Amino acid sequence: MPPPTVVDPWLASRRFGVVIDAGSSGSRLQIYSWKDARTVRQQEKGDALRALPQVGKGTEDGEEWSLKVEPGISSFADNVEGIGAYLRPLLEHATTHIPPSLQPETPLFLLATAGMRLLSPEKQADVLKATCDFLRFHSHFRIDDPSPTGPCGSSVRIITGEEEGLYGWIAVNYLMDGFKGSDEERLTYGFLDMGGASTQIAFEPSKEEQEKAQNLVDVRLRLLDSSIIHHRVFVTTWLGYGTNQARERYVGQLINEFEDIRSLSDDAEEHIDDPCLPKDLVITNTPVQPESASSHSKSAHKFVGTGSFEQCLQKTLPLLNKDAPCPDSHCLFNGVYVPPIDFSASHFIGVSEYWYSTEQSFGLGGSYDFVQYERAASEFCSQDWTQILKEHEASREQGHLGGDGEVEESGVVVDTGKWGLDVEIPRLQMQCFKAAWIVNVLHEGIGVPRIVDPGGNVTTDGDSVAAQAQTKGLGRPTFQSMDSVGDIAISWTLGKMVLEASKEVPAASTTARPIVDPIDDIPDLSTSPVQPIRPPFLDFDGLEDKISHHLPPSLTRHSLGFSPIAFLFYVFVVAFASMTLYRMRHRLRSTIRRFVNKRDRAYLVDGYMMEEGQSLAGGSPPSPVWSPSPSRMSFQLLPPLKRLSNLGLRASRPSPITISRESSTRSGQYSPVRVSPLRSFSFPVPKAQGGLAPHDPPNGTATSFVPGSPRLHDGSIVSNGSVSSLSSRSRNNSHINLSSLAPRQAVSRTLSSGLHTPTAPYHEE
Structure with missing residues (x-):
C-alpha cells in the first residue's frame, strides 16, 4: 500500500513520531501523531490551549498503527549482521504509513528494555551501533547525531526500569487529564506497573513531602500556549518482585521448609502442600537455586494445591522482606526508600499485572474494591481444579475466554490476547498466587488503605467503591486498575511521544529553557536513583556531573541545550591538531x-x-x-x-x-x-x-x-x-x-x- 499523500485532509498540519519498543521477546513499532502546535494555536483560543498536544494513533483507520516482530533484538548480540533484516519490516511499515515529505521531520526512536539490559556493555554497544547504522542509512526519519548517549544520540539507546516508570507516569496523567487545570487545582495520579520480573512505582509527593523527599526527578512539559508545567516525581523499581520471580522465591521457601521437616521425621509427606494453588492441582516445580544450595533444594518436587487464599496471603507476606534494614528514614519494603505517600492526594493507576489479575481474571477492573476482590480470589482458589477446567472450557465454547491470553517467556509477560490451552492453562494455575501477591504488594507493601465498610461491601461493585471513597474523604478511588483510556492503551511509549510533542511547541522566548527528557534534567546523576545505561561510548557525563555545580546556571547543559564539557573537549582536540600541524609545517x-x-x-x-x-x-x-x-x-x-x-x-x-x-x-x-x-x-x-x-x-x-x-x-x-x-x-x-x-x-x-x-x-x- 503506498504511503498517504499530503493532500489528505487528515494529514493537514499533522506531525508524526515513531517508537520501537525493543523488548525481551520482540520489538513493537508504534506510530503516533498529533496536530502541529502552530496550527492549533490559530484555531483554538483560551482554555483550549492550557493543555498538551493531543497525541493519538498515527494512522487514520487506527488499525495499522502498530507492528511487532520476534524475537527480541538482544538475541542478535552474537550476530549483529542480522539486525538489518530483522528491523527491515518495521521500517517498511513506518515508511508505508507516513508520507515521504514528512519523514525527514519525523523522530524515530528505538528504545530497548529488559532483554538488552542483561547483555554485557560490549555487546550492548555492538547491537546499538549496528541498529543505529541501519536506521540512519536506510531511512529518511529524523535521528539524533552521535553524542555521549550513543552513536545515534537519544534515538537509539537502552532505557532503565525507572525511565519506563517515568514515561508511564506521563502517559497515565495525560490520559486521565492529570496535567490540566491551574497549579493549585492540578492533582496527578501515581503509576504502578508490575510484570513478571519487577514492579515499579512513580508518583508526585505532596507539596509538604517534596521539601523533605530525596531523589525526585523533574518532569517539565510545555503546553500549547507555551507555558511550562513542572512536576517533581519519585520513581523506583523493585527487581525480583514481579509475579514470576516472586513465585520462584516462594517455591524455594516451601521446599526449604519441607526439607527441614522431612529431615526431622521419617513420616513426612512425599509432596508439598501449596495453599496458593487451586484445590487438588498437582504440578512439579524445580526452583532456581544458587550453586551452594543442597541437592534436595535443587531437585524437582511435587506440589499439591490446597486452595486457601487466606493461607496464601500469609505465606507470601514474608517475600516482601519488610524487615530489611532501611538506610533512610522511610522505606516500604526490601529496604527501598520511598517518600511517605498521602493517599488523600495521591491516587494510583495500576497496569499490566494489576489489570490482568483483576479485570481479565475476575472481571473487577477499574475502581478497586478490596473486599470484593478478596472474595473473588478466595472463591477461585477453593474450587477443585477439574471444576475450573470445565468452566474454562465452557467459556471457550461461548466465546468468553478466561484469563488474559497472556504469553510469558523467562518470567516476563511478552504478549496478551494470544489464546490457546498452552497460554490459558498456566495462567489459571498461577492465578491464585498472583492474586495474593497483588494484594500483599498493594496493601502491605505500598500501603494502599483497605476500604472496609461491613454494611456496604457485601454486594458492591467498582462504582459504589468510588462513591464510598468520596464519603470517606478520599475523593477519587485510591487505586484503579486500567489497560487503556478510550482506544489508546496506557503504555510508556505513549508517555515518550507526549514528551516529544511537548518539545515541538514553540517556546515563549528564545531564551526559554528547552524541554528535555527527565533523565537529562537530573543535575547530579551520581546521587540520583535513575542511572542511565551507557554502553562504552565516549561519555562526558561523569566529568560534567562533578563540575556542573561550579558552573553558572546559564552555562549548564539544561540552559544551553548541549554539553559544554563535550564542546570544550572537541575545541581542544581541534586546537591541538591545528597547533601540531603548524609546528610541523616546514617538515x-x-x-x-x-x-x-x-x-x-x-x-x-x-x-x-x-x-x-x-x-x-x-x-x-x-x-x-x-x-x-x-x-x-x-x-x-x-x-x-x-x-x-x-x-x-x-x-x-x-x-x-x-x-x-x-x-x-x-x-x-x-x-x-x-x-x-x-x-x-x-x-x-x-x-x-x-x-x-x-x-x-x-x-x-x-x-x-x-x-x-x-x-x-x-x-x-x-x-x-x-x-x-x-x-x-x-x-x-x-x-x-x-x-x-x-x-x-x-x-x-x-x-x-x-x-x-x-x-x-x-x-x-
Whole structure:
C-alpha cells in the first residue's frame, strides 16, 4: 500500500513520531501523531490551549498503527549482521504509513528494555551501533547525531526500569487529564506497573513531602500556549518482585521448609502442600537455586494445591522482606526508600499485572474494591481444579475466554490476547498466587488503605467503591486498575511521544529553557536513583556531573541545550591538531617539495634533452610534433602541491638538473655543465671606456645573473634556462639572441628545420 499523500485532509498540519519498543521477546513499532502546535494555536483560543498536544494513533483507520516482530533484538548480540533484516519490516511499515515529505521531520526512536539490559556493555554497544547504522542509512526519519548517549544520540539507546516508570507516569496523567487545570487545582495520579520480573512505582509527593523527599526527578512539559508545567516525581523499581520471580522465591521457601521437616521425621509427606494453588492441582516445580544450595533444594518436587487464599496471603507476606534494614528514614519494603505517600492526594493507576489479575481474571477492573476482590480470589482458589477446567472450557465454547491470553517467556509477560490451552492453562494455575501477591504488594507493601465498610461491601461493585471513597474523604478511588483510556492503551511509549510533542511547541522566548527528557534534567546523576545505561561510548557525563555545580546556571547543559564539557573537549582536540600541524609545517612543506620535484625532475630532463637535439631513447632527434609525456601529465595534475612547495623558494632553489658533456680546448667547443630552469635573456650593452665592465662577458653582451648559475672554465656565466644562448654566443656578437626569447615549446618544434641548432660547435674568430 503506498504511503498517504499530503493532500489528505487528515494529514493537514499533522506531525508524526515513531517508537520501537525493543523488548525481551520482540520489538513493537508504534506510530503516533498529533496536530502541529502552530496550527492549533490559530484555531483554538483560551482554555483550549492550557493543555498538551493531543497525541493519538498515527494512522487514520487506527488499525495499522502498530507492528511487532520476534524475537527480541538482544538475541542478535552474537550476530549483529542480522539486525538489518530483522528491523527491515518495521521500517517498511513506518515508511508505508507516513508520507515521504514528512519523514525527514519525523523522530524515530528505538528504545530497548529488559532483554538488552542483561547483555554485557560490549555487546550492548555492538547491537546499538549496528541498529543505529541501519536506521540512519536506510531511512529518511529524523535521528539524533552521535553524542555521549550513543552513536545515534537519544534515538537509539537502552532505557532503565525507572525511565519506563517515568514515561508511564506521563502517559497515565495525560490520559486521565492529570496535567490540566491551574497549579493549585492540578492533582496527578501515581503509576504502578508490575510484570513478571519487577514492579515499579512513580508518583508526585505532596507539596509538604517534596521539601523533605530525596531523589525526585523533574518532569517539565510545555503546553500549547507555551507555558511550562513542572512536576517533581519519585520513581523506583523493585527487581525480583514481579509475579514470576516472586513465585520462584516462594517455591524455594516451601521446599526449604519441607526439607527441614522431612529431615526431622521419617513420616513426612512425599509432596508439598501449596495453599496458593487451586484445590487438588498437582504440578512439579524445580526452583532456581544458587550453586551452594543442597541437592534436595535443587531437585524437582511435587506440589499439591490446597486452595486457601487466606493461607496464601500469609505465606507470601514474608517475600516482601519488610524487615530489611532501611538506610533512610522511610522505606516500604526490601529496604527501598520511598517518600511517605498521602493517599488523600495521591491516587494510583495500576497496569499490566494489576489489570490482568483483576479485570481479565475476575472481571473487577477499574475502581478497586478490596473486599470484593478478596472474595473473588478466595472463591477461585477453593474450587477443585477439574471444576475450573470445565468452566474454562465452557467459556471457550461461548466465546468468553478466561484469563488474559497472556504469553510469558523467562518470567516476563511478552504478549496478551494470544489464546490457546498452552497460554490459558498456566495462567489459571498461577492465578491464585498472583492474586495474593497483588494484594500483599498493594496493601502491605505500598500501603494502599483497605476500604472496609461491613454494611456496604457485601454486594458492591467498582462504582459504589468510588462513591464510598468520596464519603470517606478520599475523593477519587485510591487505586484503579486500567489497560487503556478510550482506544489508546496506557503504555510508556505513549508517555515518550507526549514528551516529544511537548518539545515541538514553540517556546515563549528564545531564551526559554528547552524541554528535555527527565533523565537529562537530573543535575547530579551520581546521587540520583535513575542511572542511565551507557554502553562504552565516549561519555562526558561523569566529568560534567562533578563540575556542573561550579558552573553558572546559564552555562549548564539544561540552559544551553548541549554539553559544554563535550564542546570544550572537541575545541581542544581541534586546537591541538591545528597547533601540531603548524609546528610541523616546514617538515610537511619539505616532504611535499620532494614529492613534487621527483615528478618535476623527469619532465625537465626530457625538455632539456629535446632542446639539445638528443633523442630521449638515444636514437634520432624527437619529432617536431610535440606530445605530452606521462611525467608532464602527472606534473600538470599537481598544481596545488607545486604552488605549496614553491612558496618562498623560487629565488633560492638551486638548479636541480646537471647535464655534462666532454669539452675540447683544442676545438674551442664549450658545453654547459649545469643549466638552471630559470630563464635569462642576453641583450647588448655598450662597452665602457678602456675595456669591458667588471664581470661582463668578453663579447660585450650583458647577461642577467641568477644566483646559483654555473660558470664556464673561462669564468663566463652560463645564462640560466637558455642552452641555446650558449651555443649561439660569439665574441663579436652584439645582437639579441631571439631563440632565447622564444618559448621552449617553439624551440623544440623547429629543431629539425635547421632554424637553430643547439649542438653546433662554438668557433672562436
